[in-house]
Amino acid sequence: MTTDLPRLEISTILGSAHDDLHDAVHALEHRGRVEWIDIPQADAARKRLRATTDKRRDCLIALPRSATLVDGAVLHMTDDLAVVLRVDSGARLVLVPHDLQSALRLGHWCGNLHWKVDFGPGSMTVLLDGPEERYRERLRDLETLAGFHIREESAEEAEA
Known part of the structure; x- marks a missing residue:
């Protein structure tokens, strides 16, 4: 299914929705302006992947070798939108x-x-x-x- 949302190209992790960016992400969440990317734990080690947010926005992720995908990683943030990663780590x-x-x-x-x-x-x-x-x-x-x-x-x- 295609969407009219612009594709995001992500090359860095901006911070954590659990720590340093919690307040900013929380404020955007209240406005319905947070999109989530869900990946399994097995994909968290990857540096390059294509993913789709819960709002069906296409995202191309290409991270440096030093970066690690973790639950709560903020991959994109503007005044109007945050894209946050959720890693399913199991039970x-x-x-x-x-x-x-x-x-x-x-x-x-x-x-x-x-x-x-x-x-x-x-x-x-x-x-x-x-x-x-x-x-x-x-x-x-x-x-x-x-x-x-x-x-x-x-x-x-x-x-x-």
């Missing part, structure tokens, strides 16, 4: 601490277990490298020390 648990003290304990706990974690506003996402139940069992040990809950995916989030 994950989203942990939502109930207060600052719980957030610190939860972060310390996950760090001591050497879990791979991505931090977002008000939550942390644990990338699972094994059976989910094993992670949930370890988290049960923390429930008396920190207030948190595991955000369960809705049907819409699972399809996205």
Whole structure:
């Protein structure tokens, strides 16, 4: 299916929607001006690829060897549009601490277990490298020390 949206040629990663560009991307998201490129983890090592955003915009990505495609990479940004990469890294648990003290304990706990974690506003996402139940069992040990809950995916989030 063709689109009237202009093709983007991307040669650099501008920053991260999770960190340094979070506020700018968030503001554009409220205006409906963020387009997402979804790729599987296996394609994240590639330096050259052709991709299509969720709005069907064609993108040609040609990155230098030193660049790495990661979840949240901002590939294009203007005052009116951001293009952000989502890397499907497989199963994950989203942990939502109930207060600052719980957030610190939860972060310390996950760090001591050497879990791979991505931090977002008000939550942390644990990338699972094994059976989910094993992670949930370890988290049960923390429930008396920190207030948190595991955000369960809705049907819409699972399809996205």
